[in-house]
Amino acid sequence: MTTDTPTTNVIGRPIDRVDGPLKVTGRATYAYEYAEGGKAAYGYILGAAITKGRIVAIDSSEAERSPGVLLVMTHRNAPPQADFGPPVTPAVPEVFTRARPVLAGDRVRYYDEPVAFVVAESFEAARAAAGLVRIRYKREDAPFDLRAGVENAYRPARANAGIPTDTAVGEFESAFAAAPVKLDASLTTPFEHHTPMEPHATLAVWSGDQLTLYTSAQTLANIQAGVANTLRIPPDRVRVVSRFIGGGFGSKLIAHPDAIFASLAARALNRPVKVALTRQQMFANAGHRATMLQRVRLGAGSDGRLAAIAHEVWSATARSEEFAEQTVAFTRSLYAAPNRITRHRLFPIDTHRGEWMRAPGEAPGMLASECAMDELAEKLDLDPIELRIRNEPDQDPERKVPFSTRNLVACMQEGAKRFGWEHRPAKPASRREGRTLIGYGMAAAIRGNYLGPSAARVSIDAKGQVTAQLDMTDIGTGTYTILTQIAAESLGVPMSRVRIELGDSRFPRTAGSGGSWGATSSGWALRNACDALKQKIADAVRASGTGSADDLASTVARIAPNGLSAEGTVTRGSEYQDYSQHGFGAHFAEVGVDCDTGEIRLRRMLGVFAAGRILNAKTARSQMIGGMVWGVGAALMEEGVMDPRFGHFVNHDLAEYHVAVNRDVPNVDAVFLDEHDDKANPFGAKGIGELGICGAAPAVANAVYNATGIRVRQFPITLDKLLPDLPVVSV
Amino acid sequence: MKSFTYERAQDIRQAVTSVAARPDARFISGGTNLLDLMKLEIEQPKHLVDISRLPLDQIDETPDGGLRVGAQVRNSDLAVDRRVRSRYPLLSQALLAGASGQLRNKATTGGNLLQRTRCYYFYDRNMPCNKREPGSGCSALQGFNRMHAVLGGSEACIAVHPSDMAVAMTALDARVETLAPDGRSRAIPIGELHRLPGTTPQVETSLQRGEMITAVILPPPPSGRQIYRKVRDRASYAFALVSVAGIVDAAGGRVRSVRVAMGGVAPKPWRSPEAEGVLTGEAATDRTFTAAAEAALQGALGHDHNAFKIALAKRTLRHTLADAAQG
C-alpha cells in the first residue's frame, strides 16, 4: 500500500515504508558515508592485547613516521577528558549520559579496550600504522569462571532502569516445601552480541566550537550528552545527526569510542575525522549480553495451580561499569502465585560493560521461566497451555494493580488453533518422519510497555505541505512510516503531503528508539503537536472572522501565508502507577531434529500477539518476525565464546558468531489480535518491537525437548549437547 | 599503508614466473579468502598476480570419460554443470553446501582447494599460532577447539581444512594438474596435495613456490550412488562440523566398491581406506556400516570441545553409507 491513500483511518494500514525506495536504491546516507566538512581523515582504533593490567611502555614513533599518518594518540598525549567515575552512577539516567573517556590512563580493563588511536589520510594507512605501535604490558590475573562467579556474587542496588533488585511476596520457602509438585531447574545462557549490520561509526566535523557528529545512534540526546560530558563542553555545542541506522538492537543507545575518538581527533587536526569500529572490535567494544545462570523453582498443587514461584539470576557484569539486566523482573507480572521471590545477583569480570540487548530481561529470562513451565506441565500431565491458563492472574500478582489489558489466554488459544497445536506429539520423542524427529513447543510472551518524555514540532505551509521534526530515529523499524501515518490522520491530509524529518538533535527531543517505546512516545508527541497546530489554525480562522475553506491548504494560505507551526509534548502520567502495562503473546514452534546428527532445524513458527492497537500492520508484522528470528538464534546458535586464558571473544566475526540465516527460518509468521489499550496512549497502542523475541527462544527449546525427550540446560542448544543422549536409530 | 603491487596475468607461464620470482608474491583468483586474510594482515603479500582472467575457465571432457575442470571455473558454475550433476552429483552437492551464493560466484576451483583454515586463533594476530607464526605455540590445543581436528592433527596444530569441494574430489580420486616454475606440468593425486601439520603446520601443501593449479582432473565416475552429507550448526553459511562423501555400489545387497572421505575432522580432506576395507565385499547391513564408521575413526583424538565430532562422524558415516547403499 502506498502513500496516495485516503486521509482518514490511515493509522493501522499496512503502508509500505516511506524510506524504502531510498534504502533499496542506495540513496539513504549512513554515518560513514557522509562527506560533510571537506576531505575527512580516517581513524583506526588499536585495542589492548591483554584483558587486565597496565601499559608499562608504549612507543608510537614508528607509527608516527608511517606514510600518511596525521596523528597518533595514546594515553600519554590524549586530550584531557572528564573522568569516567564509579562503576554505578548515582542516578539512573546518568548511565546514558556519563562521560566515557578514551585512553584515560595506563590501565587496561578489558581485552581490546582502545590503547591507541591513529589518524591518517586513508583507513588503510591508519590501520597499517596502528600495527606499528609497540606496547609492553604488565599483565594481571583476570579469572573468568561462571560457577566461581556465582558463589561470590553480590546484590546490586538496582537493576537496569532502576527496577528493584529483589521482590518477595508471601512465604516462598515454606510454600515451596509444602507443594505437592515441585520443579527446580537451573540453566545458563551465554554471552550474546548485538551484531547490527551497520557498525558503530562516526564522522566528526568541528566548525569553531561547534561539533557535528554524523553517527549511527538510536537515541541522539544520549550521544549528545555523553560526548559533551566527556569533552566537558555544553551539550548545545554538540549536534548529532543520524538519519538512517543499519540496526542497533540496543547497542547504539550510548556514545561509543568511535564518537569520542572522532570528536577529539577532528578538534586536534582541525579537520573532519571518520572512525568506525571493525566487525571484530564490535564484539568487545560495543556491548553484549552477559552470560548468566538462572534458577527457577515452581511449587504447584496437583491441579496445576502455582503456590510458589522463585526466579533468580546470577549474571556477569563488567568490573568497571555495572550493568544489571532485569532478567527476572517480568516474572513479577506473569503468573499468579501467592508466594514468590525474584532476585538479581551479579559477579564482576573483566569485560567491557554489558548493554541493553534485544529485550533486556525477558529475552534470557523467559528461557528459564517458560522452559520451567513446560517441564512442570509434563510433571502434571497437563497441556502447557492449560497450565498457563490455570495460573492466569486477575491482577498484577505483585503490584496488586489491574492490568491495562491482558490477552495472554486469547493469544495462546488463537495460536493453538492456527498452528494446529492439537497435533503436537503427546509424548516427547514419539514422532519421526524418515530420519527426522518432530517436536512442537510453545511459550508465553510478555514485555512491559513504557513511555518516555517526548516532544515534536509540526508545521504547515501555504501549499498544505506538512513537515514534522523530531530527534527520533528510525533504526529500521518503520518509524518514518508510522509517524507519516499519524501526522496525516491527525491533520486530515494525504500522506503524500507529509514529510517526517528525524535524526537531528536540533529537533525537539524524544525518548529515541529503545525499550520499544519509540513509536508510542514520539507518535503521541507528534499527535499532540498536530492537535496544537489544528487549534492554532482554528484560532486564526476565528480571529480572521472568515470561516474555514474546504481544504486545509487554502485555509492556511489565507490566514497564515507564511505557514504555521506548533509543538506537542508528552510525559508519563499516573496510568503507569495505577495499571500494570504489558504486551502479551504466545509463540508456537515446530522443529525437526536429525536422528543421526542431532542437527536442529526450525520447520515453522507462529507468534500471536496482543499489544494494543497496531499502527502499521506491515511494519509491525515485520518487526515481530524479526524478533522471533532472533529468538531462534538465541535458542539454537548465538554464543560469544570467551577464552578464559585471554579474556577475548574467540569467535568475533559473523562467520563464526552464528545468527539465524534465511534457511534457518523458512516459515515464520506473526499475527496480532485486535486490542485497544486506552490506558497506554490516545492511539490505544503499545510498544511492540521487543515483544517478538520474548518467549520465542523457549518455544523453540520446548519443541526440541518435545522432539527428542532431551532437556538441554546450557544455551544455545547445539547438536553436540543432544548427541550423547540421542538414541541410535537403525538404518 | 601495507601497499602491494598488482599485475593482471595475460599468460599462464608468465604468471607462474612472476610469482616464483618473489617470495612475497601470491596468485589471486576469486580473492574471497586471500583478501580477507590481507585485511586482517595475516597474509601480507607485496605483489599480487591476478589469474582470474586466464583462459582456465573451461570444463572439458577427457578421452576416458572424465572431466577436466579448469582452475578458474567458478564454484557456482561447476556446481550446476550438467555433466557434473549427472556424473558427479556429490561434487555438486558439496559445492552447493559451501559458503553462500555470492561467495560461490567468485570462488574458483583452484582457490577453493588452497583456502586456508578457519581456526579462530589463526585469524587473530594477538594469539599464538604455529601456523601463522611458527614456534609461537598453538592456542587451540588448550583453548576453544570446537571446530578442530580429531584425526591427523599434531601437537603443533589441530586446524582443519575447511573445503567441502575438496572432500568430494578426494572421494572421486581427483588429480590436481599444476604448472611449476620450471615449466613442467604434473598431476598430483588430490590426497597428496595437502600435508598434515606434523611439526611444520605452516607448510600446507606439496606445491612449490610459484606452482599454479591449472586444472582438476576428475576420472570417470566410479559405480555406485554418491552422497555428500554436510553437518553444520545452521542450515546455511556455516563450515562443516563433519561432512561425509560416500560412494557405494551395493547391488545385490553386497558392497562391491566403496569410497569414503570426510571433511571437518582433519587438517586435510580425509580419505578412509580403513572404512573402505571394512566394507568392500561385505553385506550391506547396519552392522557393516557401523563397523566401517568405527574403523574410520580408529585412533581419533578429541580435545576439550571437539570430542563430540568422533561420535558425530561415526553416526553420519553410518547413515550416509547406508543411504548410498540403497542404490
Ligand SMILES: Cc1cc2nc3c(=O)[nH]c(=O)nc-3n(C[C@H](O)[C@H](O)[C@H](O)COP(=O)(O)OP(=O)(O)OC[C@H]3O[C@@H](n4cnc5c(N)ncnc54)[C@H](O)[C@@H]3O)c2cc1C
Ligand atoms: C564467510 C565464508 C564462508 C565460507 N564457507 C565455506 C564453506 O562452507 N565451505 C567451503 O568449502 N568453503 C567456504 N568458504 C571458503 C570459500 O570456498 C573460499 O574462500 C573460496 O573457495 C576460495 O576461492 P578463491 O578463488 O576466492 O580463492 P582466493 O582467495 O583467490 O585464493 C585462495 C588461495 O589460493 C591461492 N590460489 C588461488 N588460485 C590458485 C591457483 N590457481 N593456483 C595456485 N594458487 C592459487 C591464492 O594465492 C590464495 O593463497 C567460505 C568463505 C567465506 C568468506
Ligand code: SF4
Ligand atoms: S590449530 Fe593450528 S592454526 Fe589453530 S592456533 Fe593451533 S597452530 Fe594455529
